[in-house]
Amino acid sequence: MIPSIEPSEVGLTGLIWLLLSYGYVLFRASDLISEGSELLLLVPSLAGLVGGVVLPLLGAVPDGAIMLFSGLGSIETAQETLSVGVGALAGSTILLLTVPWAVSIYAGRVDLITTDGKTTGNYKAKQKLSDFATYEDSGVVITDEIKHGALVMLLTTSPYFLIQIPCSYLEIKNETNGSLPENEKYYALVALIFCLAGFVGYMYLQIKASQNDEAKYRRMEKMKEMLMSKKLSMSGVFYDMIEQYLAKKKDSNGTEYASIGAGDEPPKEIMEYLNAVLGPTFTKYDVDGDKTLHEAEIAIFFRDFHEDVSEEEIHSLFAKFDTDGNGSISYDEFLKLCFLILSAPHESTTDRGRDDNMKSLIKMANAMTETAMGDGLEHDDVPEEIAQLPPEQQEAAVKKKAFSMLALGTILVLLFSDPMVDVMQEIAVRININPFYVSFVLAPLASNASEVLASSYYASKKTSKTITVSFSALMGAAAMNNTFCLSIFMGLIYFRGLAWQYTSETIAIVLVQAIIYFMCQKDHQTIMDAFKIGAIFPASVVLIATLTALGFD
Structure with missing residues (x-):
């Protein structure tokens, strides 16, 4: 696999250099995939397909690739390195629903006005946020679309229960004895089927929603960006x-x-x-x-x-x-x-x-x-090869550029995910901690940076529509992790015969999504709520470490 530098053969500075280099390449690859997908929004004939399928699917490719490569190799090696993939999955899901969510609340905050028990946002005023707004009377309004997205996200966590509950029962009955019995393997198959069904169902919902206000707004923003930058x-x-x-x-x-x-x-x-x-x-x-x-x-x-x-x-x-x-x-x-x-x-x-x-x-x-x-x-x-072309040729040039960016980004992800897994595994060995914690913190920084930046950008527009776009994108990414990425995990367990040893991680992933769901049932979220949501990310690390120490795996 390219590149071929063996992390175990380099010193500390070399290992740090590999981490930063591979991380930057994956960050740029993720950015290329995101930018290429959004370029296709400029083509109305493709907008529904792009908004409903391409954007969410390719956005999950970096995490999915890390998950896949972490489960390859010999069975003994794969069982150990799979912790890196699980860390990337858990870290990505929990990070997306906490830190950028909190940042989006802060960036999109407006004065909150309560009348007859109903809270609305000061979205129509020229000055949407007063100079003396407090943490309790400023924030964002939770729309019906956000509540619906939270419900869909929560429903996509069902495959975790299908694998976790039977395996926990077998563990309690002392039937695993450190090996993987056949019935545990088939529970993974059932979870895999539900993951794929959830993935198809989510894609269907996305395609249906591709013509709604959120999708329109994203397309309008891309059109405005291309026009104002004179591309x-x-x-x-x-x-x-x-x-x-x-x-x-x-x-x-x-x-x-x-x-x-x-x-x-x-x-x-x-x-x-x-x-x-x-x-x-x-x-x-x-x-x-x-x-x-x-x-x-x-x-x-x-x-x-x-x-x-x-x-x-x-x-x-x-x-x-x-x-x-x-x-x-x-x-x-x-x-x-x-x-x-x-x-x-x-x-x-x-x-x-x-x-x-x-x-x-x-x-x-x-x-x-x-x-x-x-x-x-x-x-x-202005690039002569695009902006000066006739309109019909400009569209063809946009498609060509978009598909080139998608192809390059995907190739880079496939090439560098495997060595990135090896680097994170080696870091864990040298500092003597579980590889899960290394990938939990580091992997999302490379694979989800574009979602973090995009969500805060949309939220900063300070309208109910843009905060809906921001939160929906974050919950959509979590739903893709619950379906597309988790299906890769279940496939590795079923086809390779790997053991399920991730009870504490599962509890944290599902619990965080449940908390976000219940917080979205309110009609607003304040800056104080943003602090609470942001604190969930470090708290989840403590929770996982505590549960693991108590023997939950």
Whole structure:
């Protein structure tokens, strides 16, 4: 297996170097998988499949790979190194539901308002968190979607009971005697079947939910990121969505700007996406702050976002919406104008050049934005191979880049998970502790860093929708550990004849998920709750060590 450095043959500094190197590679691989999956959200035809299957499945690949490689080798070696895999599983599940959860509460906190016994969040106010908010009167609101996600997560823990209860009974009856009887092996098979059934059921629920508000928001955020970072043009970001709309509505008159009136309304769904993605840009280009855009500001907007629109087209479109002739258009009119640009083809101006008037518009707009926009929009160089391509080719380039990132990330995970297991095993040997505790702490830092960062990012938007996205992602990752990753564990026990020796770990995993479930039954969680939830992670280590010392394994 590549790389081939034997951890037992290196010194302490070499071992630390291997740990940091392999950990960084797995971190980058996990990040590549996450980023590649999210890129595919830009393609509406794939959004349901990506949001429902690809994102949760590939997100669990790093933990699953560590679990798989920890159970390979000779039976004696596998039984020992499997503790590394179990540590990664337990550490990942418990970490996701504690530390990033607590951080998300803090990042997404708003003032909590209690009226007639019902607590709501101050989400609609301009200042959502007052300067004198306390730990008890600030926090986040728990939505019905979060409560439903907590229930699904708790139900996916059932395979743990199917293997743990029979094995504990056999242990009490002194029938194991340090070996694995046939009936214990078949309990693992039953648990494996339930894991796979739970995995398929969870995928089905995810696909059904892929068109809900949470999935829409994640896609909108990705579209906004690609547009604002100028990795795609505006037409490239919206291309597939507009194509689907035009395919449904074949209007022979809709092929020229002149045939589309300013009073024509874009479809509700597209208007929703336009509002979410282009909304922040409106205020940045409204340099004089009058809540309207002038023709010069429109010109620099289209130039910055790589829309090859001629002066005549801008002037003609602007005249359609500037009905009172005051030289400016409102926000709603701006969105409709963008819809016309996106939905109606226009002749390329690459070879036509710009006349002096257009150049003066651009020059004036540049002068206006240099000082007024400050540190707003970034003006980094746009990759010519993507942003300057025609919209349909931009989509193809996005798919190619996404699949390349997914492939590279998966290959790196498969290559480096096995040596990472060996390194964590060697660390445990040298400091004379159970390998479980090493992987419990270290493995999640490499494999789950992207989920931690993403959850806090979404929560920081301080809306009920974004906190729902944040918590749902964390509980979804835990559910994948309970199904996909645990199925690998059960498969190793059944097919390789390994023994089940993880009672204390099972108790901790199930108990933490039960605590989170019951805490989600409240209508809100405060900053004080965040401290309690964050403390569960170190407390779970103490619990496992205590139960193990009491002989629960």
